[in-house]
Amino acid sequence: MEQKYQPIGIFDSGYGGLTILKSIREQMPQYDFIYLGDNARTPYGTRSFDVVYEYTLQGVSTLFSMGCNLVILACNTASAKALRTIQQKDLPGFDSCRRVLGVIRPSVEQLPKYTKTGHIGVLGTTGTVLSESYPLEIAKIMGNHLVVTQEACPMWVPLVENDEMSNPAADYFVRKNIENLLTKDPQIDTIILGCTHYPLLRSTIDKFLPQHVKLLEQGPIVAESLVDYLVRHPVMDQVCSRGGSIRFLTTESTENFEPRATLFLGAALTAEKIQL
Numbered sequence: 241m242e243q244k245y246q247p248i249g250i251f252d253s254g255y256g257g258l259t260i261l262k263s264i265r266e267q268m269p270q271y272d273f274i275y276l277g278d279n280a281r282t283p284y285g286t287r288s289f290d291v292v293y294e295y296t297l298q299g300v301s302t303l304f305s306m307g308c309n310l311v312i313l314a315c316n317t318a319s320a321k322a323l324r325t326i327q328q329k330d331l332p333g334f335d336s337c338r339r340v341l342g343v344i345r346p347s348v349e350q351l352p353k354y355t356k357t358g359h360i361g362v363l364g365t366t367g368t369v370l371s372e373s374y375p376l377e378i379a380k381i382m383g384n385h386l387v388v389t390q391e392a393c394p395m396w397v398p399l400v401e402n403d404e405m406s407n408p409a410a411d412y413f414v415r416k417n418i419e420n421l422l423t424k425d426p427q428i429d430t431i432i433l434g435c436t437h438y439p440l441l442r443s444t445i446d447k448f449l450p451q452h453v454k455l456l457e458q459g460p461i462v463a464e465s466l467v468d469y470l471v472r473h474p475v476m477d478q479v480c481s482r483g484g485s486i487r488f489l490t491t492e493s494t495e496n497f498e499p500r501a502t503l504f505l506g507a508a509l510t511a512e513k514i515q516l
């Protein structure tokens with residue numbers, strides 16, 4: 241019998257979530273996916289809690305209405321500012337099989353594998369940093385064993401979204417934020433790249449990051465955690481269809497989205513414009 245189209249939804253404020261989708265696809269090529277980038281309203285990182293929540297809920301509801309039972313917020317800012325409220329307040333109003341997962345918890349769970357000094361750095365948007373989601377989640381899972389220091393990098397997402405990753409300005413801001421973080425706590429040996437846009441600045445980051453510091457990118461971590469989630473939740477796994485397709489949706493013009501998204505994903509794609 242042919243399976244109903246029930247893709248996994250991947251939501252981000254713009255292009256950043258493509259770094260997560262790319263890793264997920266590598267691990268789960270047989271599943272169907274819908275990627276939704278709210279490029280018209282990016283960045284989310286400097287917006288208030290209420291606005292990020294409102295925009296994220298619109299994205300999630302749209303993905304649910306298109307047949308997704310499971311939506312991944314492939315965005316730290318949305319995970320930090322909207323996930324809990326959506327899970328607690330909004331999900332009960334949808335079909336009981338719907339779930340929304342974020343990227344913060346899986347990233348935090350990896351930390352004990354890497355840190356020796358117990359000193360952790362978090363690089364994120366202003367919104368993610370101010371929400372204190374990383375320090376709170378780390379304390380929740382690991383108690384007070386780890387020392388967490390954060391640095392907001394408000395210029396990094398605009399550099400990515402505006403295709404200025406090779407501009408000397410990117411070097412300037414990346415270097416400045418890394419130096420700020422390591423000056424605040426020189427014992428940091430593990431840094432979470434706490435924004436899904438940041439892997440696109442990886443080669444610049446590598447220029448300024450001391451070699452002894454381990455950088456955790458979220459794509460492979462979230463992909464592995466999703467595979468594990470579906471093994472532990474077979475009922476959800478059964479309602480995720482396997483046609484190997486990806487549909488790309490953007491709130492910006494497709495002419496803007498397609499060439500850059502193709503670059504980030506490493507594969508040609510065609511997108512559709514939607515309004516949330």
Ligand code: DGL
Binds near residue numbers: 256315317365
């Ligand atoms: N990619 C997003 C994140 O992980 C959001 C960036 C933004 O829109 O500011 O935080």
